[in-house]
Amino acid sequence: MTEKNKIMLEVKNLSISFGGLRAVDEFSISIRKGQLYGLIGPNGAGKTTVFNLLTGVYKPNEGSVVLDGTEVTGKKTIEINHAGIARTFQNIRLFKELTVLDNVKAGLHNQFHYSTIEGILRLPRYFKVERAMDEKAMELLKVFDLDREAEYQAQNLPYGKQRKLEIARALATNPKLLLLDEPAAGMNPNETQELMDTIRFVRDNFDMTILLIEHDMKLVSGICEELTVLNFGRILAQGNTSDVLNNPQVITAYLGE
């Protein structure tokens, strides 16, 4: 298999029930390296539940998740992050009382190391590693045009920038696969346009594979190469973006009969 067609994420028959409700039923997806993949569907279709299954928040009842050849099914959130999946959240979850810079540096936590003792006694390695972290974090912030706000408390950022900061923090963990949960929610058309450019930039420059949930059809049709449509926890349609969006079943699910 060539590098280009390498499968980054392979999900097979993923299912979970909450009591009698089958929230996600036999979800399968295959994402190639470097792909921009969209997951869409009406409210309550189970999109975020899929994300929660992929990142270990919920343990699946059935099915398997393989990331870049490594089985990660049912592992803990931390282990899955170490394996290479990072995510953002539908309802923004920043470290709101930390500075913007520290939010990203928290994301760099597992990339840079010094011991607690070195930190408390401020040994030379503390300064060396912290400086390296600062540089790396500023580099990331610059990509998202947040470098001027580095010293702000995260909660004081405007909404659109908070969304961007979440992406920057996820990228800081050096993932192979990035999951974006409604990145454009609450953004105005200009911000959405800007976000689309940023997502493309991230894919191209960080060599990233991206799976995103989105309701904004302009964004979805604009940047996603392939789509999966969920409805009532089941896959309704899957394939090329334009094909899927013209699928009568999909239109019915979104707009009704």
Add this chain to the structure above:
Amino acid sequence: MVIKMKKSMNKNTKNNFITYGMVIIVFAIVQLLLATGHVSSLMGGLLVPLCTYVILAVSLNLTVGILGELSLGHAGFMCVGAFSSAFFSMVTKNTLPGGLRFFLALLIGAAAAGLFGILIGIPVLRLNGDYLAIVTLAFGEIIKNLVNVFFIGKDENGYHFSMKDAISLDMTVDGETIINGPQGITGTPNDSTFLIGVVLILITLVVVLNLIHSRDGRAIMAIRDNRIAAESIGINITKYKMMAFAISASLAGVAGVLYAHNLSTLTALPKNFGYNMSIMILVFVVLGGIGNIRGSIISAVVLTLLPELLRGLSDYRMLIYAVVLITMMLFNWSPKAIEWRERVLPKNLFGGKTKEV
């Protein structure tokens, strides 16, 4: 860009040094007053307890403000530190030189309290919610009562232990009771001085402030701000919660060591190691500003000295104390007051942002 980053690093360091400087200046002033005889013996006797309270307030702020968990049994950890170190000092009173003995006592007190912190943390810190408050509340009471039924004595046959009374220790005539149940430990060497207290405050501050501004501190505050997000970026929640709580507990143990070696008789009473004491430490932390280390120091000092300074007003003493509590609370938390403070007072004086020290 690089300049900006340097500035941020220096800002933290500068802020820390202002805090250290404040402590040293106050120490110098008090020494001066002591030397010129301006301190009454009553106030003089309050200096070491004052250091104890400052250490307790700072260490509790690590749990409450930085880790974001509520501990209602901080006096319990202090109690563990006090009794374990006092026991050690009693045993080695005649064999070790004073300085070394006290140093070891400090380590033992810190280690014992830290150990209890870990023991409590292992089950409780895995849970989310207010469980830590409930368990530490119980822990504080249990430790206090447990200490009151401990009898340990020593004679030429070795150590004797009982949980009934001193007679059941069954010692020979020249045996010596070290821990005598409700009567506690009598004759602990008085190793604590104001100087040692201030040095311990500074050590506590270095540990806490440097921890906060390190990789580990960032992880701890990330967990406080959003546990789910912290987990999603690969931060080991339990590890860092345990780290913060154990450090906080062992610093409370250090305060206990300082406290124990300032008294000739150490007893576990509700007054010194009970629920009220834990709440008082929490009051220092809340009024000083949750997460604001410098504020904790100031409020511990003010609220400890105030009742003594107001002694002349006899009946109105506690009334004024209450008014001061309310004023401090308003000054710290009211949005209007914060706005005024930011406009009028120099930025660095009160630590600027509330939660980032």
